[in-house]
Amino acid sequence: MINIEEANKKAVENMMEARPVVVGVAPAIEVIPGMKDNLLLHAGPPVTWERMCGPMKGNMIGALLFEGVTKDAQEAEAMLASGKYQFAACHDFASVGPMAGVISPKMMVFIVEDQVFGNKAYSGLNEGRGKVIRMGYYGQDAIERMLWLNEVFGPTVDAALKSSGGVDLRSLLGKALHMGDDGHNRLDAASILFTTVLAPHVSKVAKNSDIAFDVLKFMGENALTILNPVMAGCKTASMAAHGVEGSTVVSVMGRNGTDFGLKVSGLGDRWFTAPAPHVKALYFAGFTEKDANPDIGDSVITETTGIGGFAMAAAPAIVTFIGGRAQDAIRNTLDMYEITTAEHKYYTIPYLDFRGTPTGVDIRKVVEKQLAPRVNTGVAHKDPGVGQVGAGVVSMPMSAFEDALIAFADKYGI
Amino acid sequence: MSVIKSEIRGGVYYDSAVLMALQRSLADLPGVEDAGVIMGTPTNKELLVRVNLVTPEVEQAKENDLVIVVRAGDERAASDALQRVDELLSARKSSIQQDYRPRSLDGAQSMMPDANWVLVSVAGRYAAGVAREALRLNKHVFLFSDNVSVEEEISLKAEAAQKGLLVMGPDCGTAMINGIGLGFANKVRRGPIGVVAAAGTGLQQVASRIDQLGGGMTFGIGTGGRDLSEKVGGVTFLMGLDALSRDPDTKVIVLVSKPPSPKVADQVLRVARKAGKPVVVNFIGRTPISRRVGNLFFASGLDDAAALAVELVKNPPVLEGEPELPIARFAPGQKYLRGLFSGGTLAYEAQHLLTEYVPKVYANAPINKENKLKDSLVSVEHTIVDLGEDEFTVGRLHPMMDNDLRIRRMMEEAEDPEVAVIFLDVVIGFGSHPDPASELGPAIAEAKAKAEKAGRYLEVVAVCTGTEEDPQKLSHQIRQLKQGGAWVETSNEVAVRYAGQILQALNQPSEETQLIAAPVDLETLKKPVKALNVGLESFAENLTAQGAPVLQVDWQPPAAGNEKLASILERMKKLSSAE
Numbered sequence: 001m002i003n004i005e006e007a008n009k010k011a012v013e014n015m016m017e018a019r020p021v022v023v024g025v026a027p028a029i030e031v032i033p034g035m036k037d038n039l040l041l042h043a044g045p046p047v048t049w050e051r052m053c054g055p056m057k058g059n060m061i062g063a064l065l066f067e068g069v070t071k072d073a074q075e076a077e078a079m080l081a082s083g084k085y086q087f088a089a090c091h092d093f094a095s096v097g098p099m100a101g102v103i104s105p106k107m108m109v110f111i112v113e114d115q116v117f118g119n120k121a122y123s124g125l126n127e128g129r130g131k132v133i134r135m136g137y138y139g140q141d142a143i144e145r146m147l148w149l150n151e152v153f154g155p156t157v158d159a160a161l162k163s164s165g166g167v168d169l170r171s172l173l174g175k176a177l178h179m180g181d182d183g184h185n186r187l188d189a190a191s192i193l194f195t196t197v198l199a200p201h202v203s204k205v206a207k208n209s210d211i212a213f214d215v216l217k218f219m220g221e222n223a224l225t226i227l228n229p230v231m232a233g234c235k236t237a238s239m240a241a242h243g244v245e246g247s248t249v250v251s252v253m254g255r256n257g258t259d260f261g262l263k264v265s266g267l268g269d270r271w272f273t274a275p276a277p278h279v280k281a282l283y284f285a286g287f288t289e290k291d292a293n294p295d296i297g298d299s300v301i302t303e304t305t306g307i308g309g310f311a312m313a314a315a316p317a318i319v320t321f322i323g324g325r326a327q328d329a330i331r332n333t334l335d336m337y338e339i340t341t342a343e344h345k346y347y348t349i350p351y352l353d354f355r356g357t358p359t360g361v362d363i364r365k366v367v368e369k370q371l372a373p374r375v376n377t378g379v380a381h382k383d384p385g386v387g388q389v390g391a392g393v394v395s396m397p398m399s400a401f402e403d404a405l406i407a408f409a410d411k412y413g414i
Numbered sequence: 415m416s417v418i419k420s421e422i423r424g425g426v427y428y429d430s431a432v433l434m435a436l437q438r439s440l441a442d443l444p445g446v447e448d449a450g451v452i453m454g455t456p457t458n459k460e461l462l463v464r465v466n467l468v469t470p471e472v473e474q475a476k477e478n479d480l481v482i483v484v485r486a487g488d489e490r491a492a493s494d495a496l497q498r499v500d501e502l503l504s505a506r507k508s509s510i511q512q513d514y515r516p517r518s519l520d521g522a523q524s525m526m527p528d529a530n531w532v533l534v535s536v537a538g539r540y541a542a543g544v545a546r547e548a549l550r551l552n553k554h555v556f557l558f559s560d561n562v563s564v565e566e567e568i569s570l571k572a573e574a575a576q577k578g579l580l581v582m583g584p585d586c587g588t589a590m591i592n593g594i595g596l597g598f599a600n601k602v603r604r605g606p607i608g609v610v611a612a613a614g615t616g617l618q619q620v621a622s623r624i625d626q627l628g629g630g631m632t633f634g635i636g637t638g639g640r641d642l643s644e645k646v647g648g649v650t651f652l653m654g655l656d657a658l659s660r661d662p663d664t665k666v667i668v669l670v671s672k673p674p675s676p677k678v679a680d681q682v683l684r685v686a687r688k689a690g691k692p693v694v695v696n697f698i699g700r701t702p703i704s705r706r707v708g709n710l711f712f713a714s715g716l717d718d719a720a721a722l723a724v725e726l727v728k729n730p731p732v733l734e735g736e737p738e739l740p741i742a743r744f745a746p747g748q749k750y751l752r753g754l755f756s757g758g759t760l761a762y763e764a765q766h767l768l769t770e771y772v773p774k775v776y777a778n779a780p781i782n783k784e785n786k787l788k789d790s791l792v793s794v795e796h797t798i799v800d801l802g803e804d805e806f807t808v809g810r811l812h813p814m815m816d817n818d819l820r821i822r823r824m825m826e827e828a829e830d831p832e833v834a835v836i837f838l839d840v841v842i843g844f845g846s847h848p849d850p851a852s853e854l855g856p857a858i859a860e861a862k863a864k865a866e867k868a869g870r871y872l873e874v875v876a877v878c879t880g881t882e883e884d885p886q887k888l889s890h891q892i893r894q895l896k897q898g899g900a901w902v903e904t905s906n907e908v909a910v911r912y913a914g915q916i917l918q919a920l921n922q923p924s925e926e927t928q929l930i931a932a933p934v935d936l937e938t939l940k941k942p943v944k945a946l947n948v949g950l951e952s953f954a955e956n957l958t959a960q961g962a963p964v965l966q967v968d969w970q971p972p973a974a975g976n977e978k979l980a981s982i983l984e985r986m987k988k989l990s991s992a993e
Contacts, residue, residue: 005990248986334514338521368983369517370974402979409982414989 002246011249011265012342012360015241020233021166025158029105041090043101043298044256045271053257055136058384059100062133095122096231096298099134108154110229114236121235123228125149135380137387160201169233182315184308185376191223237305250361257296272404274397281392293382306344306359310336314349339365366401419492420469423480445491454479478975515968522946535949542566557583571649578932583638587614590634594943605630608664610654612671623720642674657934659689673699692726743871749920752827753798753837756813761800771914821857828861842880851894858898876900877909
């Protein structure tokens with residue numbers, strides 16, 4: 001007979017003990033196992049072209065423009081609809097992507113290696129906020145930025161990482177949480193720490209001072225540079241927690257803008273899905289909720305492994321970004337203790353007397369208390385080609401957790 | 415023309431006190447004639463029909479829907495009222511502490527791990543689940559909720575007994591623990607009286623009277639009204655009694671109950687006899703036979719119980735040690751009494767007293783006609799024969815003067831393999847046999863020898879009525895009877911009760927081998943009350959007012975009342991607790 005408590009303890013222990021280190025940057029096709037020339041990875045659970053939401057279609061179009069296999073958006077769209085390309089979930093290829101999260105073969109990705117369990121995970125290079133291709137915008141300016149990231153920024157950071165011997169994300173995040181970050185939407189401290197570690201190495205390995213200047217300026221201005229390696233780091237923690245027989249701990253959560261999907265440690269590779277929820281958001285000037293696409297992105301991997309929205313109490317400043325009071329941030333973290341298995345050993349919250357962050361969502365607790373994980377997130381425009389329109393807070397849909405609970409009872413004869 | 419407007423909210427849950435407060439606030443709004451705020455159960459919806467507060471929407475509402483209806487003078491007033499619902503709800507919230515409220519007992523446990531009590535007052539169908547959760551966390555439970563099935567009560571109490579925890583309830587209105595009142599309770603002075611009560615207002619009345627009379631209390635342990643029913647078997651009552659017996663600060667125990675099952679009441683009294691301290695008993699509807707039996711003091715009512723307890727604290731009675739009963743010496747099958755009396759009144763009193771110990775006593779001169787012996791010469795089961803009755807004295811001397819007939823009958827009874835106890839009265843004084851014990855003593859020895867030869871043990875109990883100045887001399891008689899091996903008393907009641915206890919032990923049905931409860935850890939009871947409250951917020955507010963730390967749990971029905979999911983969760987929990 002299974003022992004759920006023991007299994008969950010083991011899954012969460014693995015999740016916390018994973019020790020992700022950013023070791024390099026390389027083209028997806030060279031490093032992601034199973035990556036092919038005609039494969040496009042995306043955020044959330046698998047989805048067909050027909051069901052794909054606007055921003056993800058936009059990101060796919062942008063990816064083909066970036067790959068240089070098509071001359072314009074119209075041709076790209078036809079090519080994507082033709083069946084020439086296959087689509088798959090990043091998560092099923094050891095990867096994660098924020099927002100639409102598309103990874104195409106030539107795109108440079110961060111390589112993050114877990115030094116305890118040996119897993120490797122990957123995530124692209126972040127373009128910053130606003131009109132960006134991961135939000136579905138594919139204007140020439142965005143494509144050019146992607147090219148610069150791939151040709152200049154990526155190789156330089158790769159060399160800097162190698163020169164530095166890698167950046168330990170677990171200790172970096174532990175520190176950042178004490179400096180007002182949540183590890184998902186607020187990464188100002190983490191970004192400074194990352195830049196501080198890499199700057200000397202960038203200045204050493206850059207081909208010339210102009211490149212060093214551009215790379216460091218970009219890192220300094222774009223706090224989200226660190227988001228993708230953090231997400232890949234969380235993915236390694238998720239991989240360590242996955243596949244523990246008898247465990248009800250959620251190992252994967254993600255959204256593709258059409259569906260939300262989750263995986264449970266003790267339920268193999270099956271996705272449990274539900275329609276992606278709408279985000280309660282504050283909108284940029286000129287936009288309203290009518291413009292908003294439903295929830296999208298793999299960034300919820302941070303909450304899945306105990307940071308992000310779950311660590312909001314460490315980042316009270318985040319409430320300015322979602323509208324609310326500092327007390328709301330505290331409350332959110334306290335609520336998440338109700339649905340998690342453990343308090344994180346390495347990520348702690350000063351304001352709560354250094355209590356560990358709530359870690360390891362348990363489907364039993366979510367269903368019993370009807371309290372779903374809450375996430376802070378950006379909101380993309382529902383149409384391809386526009387980009388970000390706001391940011392807010394969203395609860396993951398309950399029915400996916402309920403389906404998983406029923407499947408768990410079926411599988412284990414409970 | 416009145417307008418009825420309604421609003422249905424799915425997946426929310428408020429305790430009924432909040433709903434009632436909201437209902438009142440809505441009804442007080444300008445232009446509103448009446449308001450209803452309920453959970454959408456069929457019964458609740460019927461209530462709304464009766465007061466003309468129904469809309470098609472309301473008819474569609476499901477059990478877990480919050481239904482808000484107002485009837486107002488016009489459209490405007492009705493909509494305005496509905497719009498103020500959230501404001502009214504939150505106004506209520508903000509008056510309570512702003513601190514975080516956990517959503518479950520395990521959440522609360524992580525915030526207040528040293529809480530020793532859980533108060534449960536959620537709707538009956540969820541109450542057992544919450545109580546079970548509390549037991550899993552090793553807390554004593556005050557279960558105020560009613561509408562908990564007796565099967566659930568039995569299973570909860572069995573689980574609690576195994577862990578040495580108290581489940582006070584279901585439907586337990588009141589308890590007092592270390593000077594702190596739980597539920598409906600009075601502010602009672604602390605002192606040396608401990609009360610166990612299967613009677614909510616009974617406990618409040620006794621506690622208040624104790625206080626008014628200058629006394630004070632250690633504990634008032636409520637058990638719920640059904641605890642002393644045959645089905646439940648007095649689990650909590652017996653555990654509470656045991657705890658108070660062991661508590662050095664409790665000097666006098668009071669037991670109060672609504673009419674209990676006679677069988678369970680007997681068992682409670684048997685246990686109470688061994689409490690080692692005075693126990694005042696008031697079981698309503700059970701007329702006490704004596705004012706006092708050993709350490710038990712029977713009160714005629716609640717007030718009398720309080721007064722007796724206060725008095726016993728002031729003037730502690732001398733409690734003699736209980737005689738050791740020779741139960742182990744009897745052979746299997748020995749279980750009956752044969753009382754061979756010379757005195758009619760003594761025989762009647764014996765019959766009367768024995769009703770407390772055995773169900774039926776046959777007699778040639780019975781108190782109750784249906785217990786009459788068919789043949790006075792042939793004993794049946796428990797039998798008391800008055801050999802002084804006319805039928806025996808025709809042409810023969812009265813047995814107070816002539817021992818022959820009694821001795822012969824005693825020999826006969828000693829042959830009966832089912833007989834365990836023979837009871838005799840020896841009445842001396844002027845007119846009686848000059849030295850009855852000189853004949854009866856050796857006869858007793860012979861009867862006992864007979865039984866012993868047959869592999870049995872025979873207990874002979876004798877009551878000796880007389881004085882030292884009597885011609886036969888009391889002590890001389892006693893000495894001779896004792897030499898014969900008799901257990902001798904000078905009080906008929908004491909002698910009968912001694913025999914009664916033996917008979918009760920020998921006739922105890924084997925099914926009554928009750929569940930073995932782990933003793934309640936006194937330390938957990940003596941610790942200051944620190945509680946988690948699930949349900950009525952006023953209970954938490956009352957504890958706060960009394961200075962007891964309490965955490966209100968923002969509880970919701972598991973899986974919002976979805977039965978399929980809730981049952982999976984319950985099975986998972988059983989699996990986990992079995993691990």
